[in-house]
Amino acid sequence: MDFGKKFLWGGSIAAHQCEGAWNQGGKGPGIMDLVTAGACGRPREICKGIVEGKHYPSHEGIDFYHRYREDIKLFAEMGFTALRFSVDWSRIYPNG
Numbered sequence: 001m002d003f004g005k006k007f008l009w010g011g012s013i014a015a016h017q018c019e020g021a022w023n024q025g026g027k028g029p030g031i032m033d034l035v036t037a038g039a040c041g042r043p044r045e046i047c048k049g050i051v052e053g054k055h056y057p058s059h060e061g062i063d064f065y066h067r068y069r070e071d072i073k074l075f076a077e078m079g080f081t082a083l084r085f086s087v088d089w090s091r092i093y094p095n096g
Contacts (some may be wrong), residue, residue: 009082015087016030016057020056020061021063021066026094027088028091028093030088033050033056034046036055037056053063059073060074
């Protein structure tokens with residue numbers, strides 16, 4: 001099937017999956033910064049604060065905050081012509 005040259009191939013990533021840098025650049029805490037990793041038989045937890053020894057996946061994400069240039073090049077190598085990503089609201093409004 002030919003979609004034509006104007007068809008945009010791409011993907012999307014969400015802020016809590018990609019940003020990383022959870023406490024850098026003036027960002028305030030967001031709800032996903034308090035959600036721990038889970039696994040089969042071990043549900044995620046929503047903590048009231050950062051608890052030492054727990055793993056919070058959003059703290060690293062894919063570290064798009066620091067690696068966006070490299071990541072965008074990789075997306076282009078995959079043939080992406082469009083990328084939708086989000087920015088965490090707590091980065092825009094750090095105090096709510």
